[in-house]
Amino acid sequence: MLPPLLVLVFLIVLPAITAIVETLSPVAGAGTGLTLVRYAQVLGARIVRSDIIFSVEVALISVASVFCLSYPLALYLRFAQGRLPSLFAVLFTIPLFVPVVIASFAMITFLVNHGLISTVLYRLGIERFPPLVYNATGIVLTQVWANIPFAVLILGAGLQAIDDALIDGARDVGAGPLRTFVSIILPLNVVPTMIALTLLFISIFGSFTIPYLVGGNAPQMLGVTMTNYLTQYFRRAEAVTMAVIAFIIAAAVGAIYVASVSRRERYSL
Amino acid sequence: MEEGRRIRSVLLAAGIALAVILVSAGVPGSVGAQQAVTLNLYISGDTNVFDLFQKGFIPAFTKRYPRYKVNFVGLLHGNGSDGVYDKILAAKRAGRTTDVDLWEAEPGYVDQGIPEGLWVKLSPHLLPNIAKVPKDVLEAVDYFGVPYRGSSVVIGYNSKFVKTAPSTFDDLVAWIKANPGKFTYCDPNTGGSGQAFVTAAIYRFTGSQKFASKVYDPKEESAWEPGWKLLRDLQPAMYNNGFHPNGNVAVLQLLAQENIYMASVWSDQGLDFYNRGQLPKTMKFTQITPALIGDDARVMLPAGGAHLEGAMTFLNWLLTPEAQTMVIEMIAGYPGIEWKYMPAALREQFKDVAKGFSPYPSPKYLADIKRLWHEKVVVGQ
Numbered sequence: 001m002l003p004p005l006l007v008l009v010f011l012i013v014l015p016a017i018t019a020i021v022e023t024l025s026p027v028a029g030a031g032t033g034l035t036l037v038r039y040a041q042v043l044g045a046r047i048v049r050s051d052i053i054f055s056v057e058v059a060l061i062s063v064a065s066v067f068c069l070s071y072p073l074a075l076y077l078r079f080a081q082g083r084l085p086s087l088f089a090v091l092f093t094i095p096l097f098v099p100v101v102i103a104s105f106a107m108i109t110f111l112v113n114h115g116l117i118s119t120v121l122y123r124l125g126i127e128r129f130p131p132l133v134y135n136a137t138g139i140v141l142t143q144v145w146a147n148i149p150f151a152v153l154i155l156g157a158g159l160q161a162i163d164d165a166l167i168d169g170a171r172d173v174g175a176g177p178l179r180t181f182v183s184i185i186l187p188l189n190v191v192p193t194m195i196a197l198t199l200l201f202i203s204i205f206g207s208f209t210i211p212y213l214v215g216g217n218a219p220q221m222l223g224v225t226m227t228n229y230l231t232q233y234f235r236r237a238e239a240v241t242m243a244v245i246a247f248i249i250a251a252a253v254g255a256i257y258v259a260s261v262s263r264r265e266r267y268s269l
Numbered sequence: 270m271e272e273g274r275r276i277r278s279v280l281l282a283a284g285i286a287l288a289v290i291l292v293s294a295g296v297p298g299s300v301g302a303q304q305a306v307t308l309n310l311y312i313s314g315d316t317n318v319f320d321l322f323q324k325g326f327i328p329a330f331t332k333r334y335p336r337y338k339v340n341f342v343g344l345l346h347g348n349g350s351d352g353v354y355d356k357i358l359a360a361k362r363a364g365r366t367t368d369v370d371l372w373e374a375e376p377g378y379v380d381q382g383i384p385e386g387l388w389v390k391l392s393p394h395l396l397p398n399i400a401k402v403p404k405d406v407l408e409a410v411d412y413f414g415v416p417y418r419g420s421s422v423v424i425g426y427n428s429k430f431v432k433t434a435p436s437t438f439d440d441l442v443a444w445i446k447a448n449p450g451k452f453t454y455c456d457p458n459t460g461g462s463g464q465a466f467v468t469a470a471i472y473r474f475t476g477s478q479k480f481a482s483k484v485y486d487p488k489e490e491s492a493w494e495p496g497w498k499l500l501r502d503l504q505p506a507m508y509n510n511g512f513h514p515n516g517n518v519a520v521l522q523l524l525a526q527e528n529i530y531m532a533s534v535w536s537d538q539g540l541d542f543y544n545r546g547q548l549p550k551t552m553k554f555t556q557i558t559p560a561l562i563g564d565d566a567r568v569m570l571p572a573g574g575a576h577l578e579g580a581m582t583f584l585n586w587l588l589t590p591e592a593q594t595m596v597i598e599m600i601a602g603y604p605g606i607e608w609k610y611m612p613a614a615l616r617e618q619f620k621d622v623a624k625g626f627s628p629y630p631s632p633k634y635l636a637d638i639k640r641l642w643h644e645k646v647v648v649g650q
Contacts, residue, residue, distance in 0.1 A: 047648045114526060134512055217456055217513050218647035232458045233640040234633065 016247070023241045042241045047218070052245065054219035058136055059205040062143040063197055069144065070151035070196075075185075077152070078159040096149045104213040107142045108133055138214040139221070143204050151196050158192025159185070191260050198257035202250045222246050305338050308579045311353050311372045313344040314566070317541050317600045318373075325595040330586055337579050347375055354378050357387055357571050366575040371583060373568045379414055382569070388413045389570040395581060398588035401606035406565060409628075414567035417587045418596040419603035420537045421556070421563025421626035422465030425521075429551040430530040437558050438469050442499070444531065445506050451530040453508035453520065457639045460517035465561040466533040467642050468630055471496035472559065481628035490637060497645040504646065511647070524548060533561060540601035556626075563626030565605065 024034040042048050077089050095103065110116050111132040121129055132138060162185060170180045208223035215221060220228075222242060229239035312322055319341075327339045344350055353369060360367035382388055391412050393400045399407065399415065406416050424441065426434055430451070435441040445452045455463035471480070474495040504511035508529050514520055521542050523529045527549065534554070542548045568587070574580050586592060590611055593604040597615055603626070604611055630638060 045644070047644045050648065113528060131509060134509075134514070213515070217511075218643060228458055228640070228643070232636060234636045235640070 019240050020244055023237070023244050038237060038241045039245070042238055042245070048225065048242065050219045051222055051225045052249075054136070055205055055222045055246075056249065058139050058143075058211075058221060059201050061136075062140045062147070062204045063200045065140060065144045066147045066151050066200055067193075067197065070148050070155055073148070074152045074155035074159055075181075077156055092152055093149045095146055098146075100146055100209045101213070103146055104142055104210050107138065107145065107214060111138060111141065133214055134216045136215075138216075139211050142210045142214050143207070146210065147200055147204065151200060154192055154196040154199075155189070158189040162188050191263060194260035195257060198253050198260070201253050205250060205253075206246060305336055306576055306579045307338040307340050308370045308576055308583060309340045309342065309368050310583075311342045311344060311369050311374075313347045313350050313372075313374050315346065315541075317537060318566075319343045319345075321595060321599045321602075325599050326587070326592060329591065329595070330583060333586065334582060337582070339583075344374075350374050350378060354382065357382070357573065358385060360573050361385065361387055365573070367571055367573045368575060369571050370574045370576050370580040371568050371570060373566060376564075376567070379410070379567060379569060383411070383413055387569075387571055387573075389572050389577070391415065391570065391584075396585045396588070398585045398606070401588055401610050403607055406605075410565075410567060414569040415584050415587065415605065416565030416567050417584075417605040418593075418600075419563050419565045419605065419626065420535055421603060422462050422533050422561040423536045423539065423554045423556045424531060424561075425524060425534040425539045425548075425552055425554050426531040427524065427527065427549055427551050428553050429549065430527075434553065434555045435557055436555075438473050441531075441557055442503065445503055448530065449506040450508055450510075452506070452532060453513055453523065453529055454533045455517055455520045456513040456515055457642050459515040460520075461562070461564075462517045462520060462533045462535055462538075463513060464629075464635065464638070465563075467496075467500065467638060467646075468562055468627070469533075469557075469559075470499050471638065472627060473499070477559070477627045477630075480630040480634045483631055485631060485633045487637065490634075490641070493638070493641065497641065500642070500646045513647075521548065524552065536563075537600050537602055560626045562629050563603065564629055566602075 023038050024036070026032065026035045027037060073088075073092060077085055077092075098106075108115075112118070113131070115133075117132060118129075121127075130137065132141070166184055166188070167180055170184050175183065205221075206223055207221065208227060211221035212224050212227070215224065222245075226239045226242050226246070229235045229242065310322065310327075312318060322343075323341055327341060331337055331339060344353065353372060353374070357367050357369055357372070379388070389395070391399055391407075391414070396415070402416065410416060424435065428434075431444070435444050454466035457463040457467050468477075471493050475492045479489060479492075507513070508523065514523065517535055517538060520529075520532045521534060521539065524532055524534070525542070525548050536554060539548070539552075539554055543552050568584065570577070570580055570584060588606050590606070593606055593611060594615060596602040596604055597611075597619060608616055608625075629635065
């Protein structure tokens with residue numbers, strides 16, 4: 001128990017506390033005590049505010065899209081029988097094994113002007129469509145591609161745990177597929193669903209590679225903004241302050257995760 | 270065994286001493302009789318720079334100075350530079366010589382090594398040809414290392430679509446406004462070619478000297494406002510309504526696909542792409558007035574090098590018109606020595622781009638330029 005605890009303390013808790021203290025300490029020569037000046041400065045910049053809002057929006061839209069695509073796939077893999085579903089079960093995991101850098105570049109060549117998608121759309125006679133890459137659309141599409149396997153695995157694990165007898169019973173008393181889904185499957189799978197949603201949100205919200213490569217010049221996601229402040233603008237204090245703000249947002253979402261997990265543990269007792 | 274090794278090393282030391290004496294005495298008749306000296310060159314750069322050394326400098330140098338052999342070690346894009354630095358530092362701390370006789374590296378390593386005393390401080394006394402290098406360039410590096418070649422950002426344009434190339438920054442701005450969507454520069458966070466266009470807009474109103482100097486005062490930055498306004502006004506006329514790709518190469522790719530007809534590009538990189546057939550045949554390059562920014566590549570002379578004499582001979586030769594001509598012809602670089610020392614034919618041939626270049630803003634100003642560009646130009650605050 002001790003070694004993991006030490007890792008937690010020295011690599012996560014202590015650096016986080018030092019960072020938070022650093023952001024609360026006054027700017028050189030401006031007295032002592034704790035102050036929120038840095039937060040006021042960072043949040044006072046319109047560009048940073050728009051980046052924060054943009055990050056939340058992109059994360060929410062990506063999570064919603066991933067969820068809408070993954071749930072049917074997870075259901076299909078759980079309930080369909082035969083060769084095809086087992087083939088799908090292998091195919092859908094492929095993005096797990098593709099590094100995001102490669103996936104991002106692949107999406108760029110796929111979505112860019114003169115890329116495959118534009119060519120197909122032109123052939124279909126659609127000549128005017130919004131740009132698909134170097135903006136929020138590109139980030140969402142790439143995030144969806146990269147995160148579906150993870151979502152399907154977690155949702156699928158929850159679905160596996162539902163007893164077939166319950167579903168058969170519902171069918172016996174005359175429930176159709178929709179009724180079975182709404183009244184039996186969805187409620188029984190709430191905890192894995194919440195876990196999948198919160199983890200997806202946090203990982204997409206804090207992502208760097210995909211928004212850096214596929215995103216536009218502005219607004220940018222916080223991961224890119226923080227990196228720019230740290231390495232390009234030599235403004236460490238601002239970068240750390242933004243990291244704390246990002247942490248607070250992620251922690252709020254993380255609270256839902258913790259609540260879900262503890263609820264599951266209560267159930268299993 | 271032990272005895273034999275000792276005798277050998279004594280003989281070797283005596284041999285080296287003799288060689289040094291003969292070389293410094295400059296006895297011409299004895300040259301052929303001497304043992305060949307192998308110089309180890311560690312060069313960081315892209316493949317074009319490797320070719321410059323392996324197919325240009327090294328054969329020409331060894332032909333002129335037959336007593337030297339050259340062992341070339343290429344560090345592609347600076348991969349392995351950390352190791353080379355550590356090796357030189359370790360040798361220095363242990364009081365031993367290092368086999369790194371000359372090293373071309375990124376400026377960061379140069380600055381890191383100065384307080385450690387890793388490099389020889391050069392002077393015309395040691396290297397006569399250094400007198401041909403512009404003084405301000407040498408002062409910028411405090412005489413640690415030889416800025417033997419430069420590269421600068423120039424304007425690349427597709428002559429199929431652009432009949433008259435712009436010759437000043439104002440011409441360029443007028444062309445961009447008249448041809449919306451056909452120009453862009455990369456995000457200045459991601460490449461020097463983008464920084465060049467942004468600084469050109471700023472320097473247009475302030476001049477370059479103040480912001481290239483080492484004195485940093487954020488209050489001076491209010492002078493950048495007209496530059497920001499100019500760039501902001503240009504945004505709607507940029508490619509895709511104001512899109513700036515990530516990196517120098519992404520801009521070249523837009524030129525290659527003829528999505529845009531003109532852009533700011535690195536001279537050597539653009540020419541390299543052109544020579545490899547990755548740009549349209551009709552691409553041309555020109556420098557505007559005042560010139561866009563550029564910088565110099567430096568070769569350092571490690572103070573603990575085992576063949577200082579030979580390394581200095583090589584460096585001195587690097588600053589001859591013979592070697593400098595190769596810089597121009599092989600990688601479209603800028604000569605390290607002043608243009609007036611270059612052959613007249615070359616001066617004539619490269620008069621479109623050979624206008625020197627403007628200095629980079631100092632690192633702190635550059636960091637602020639990059640940050641403010643995002644705030645004031647892209648977001649448009």
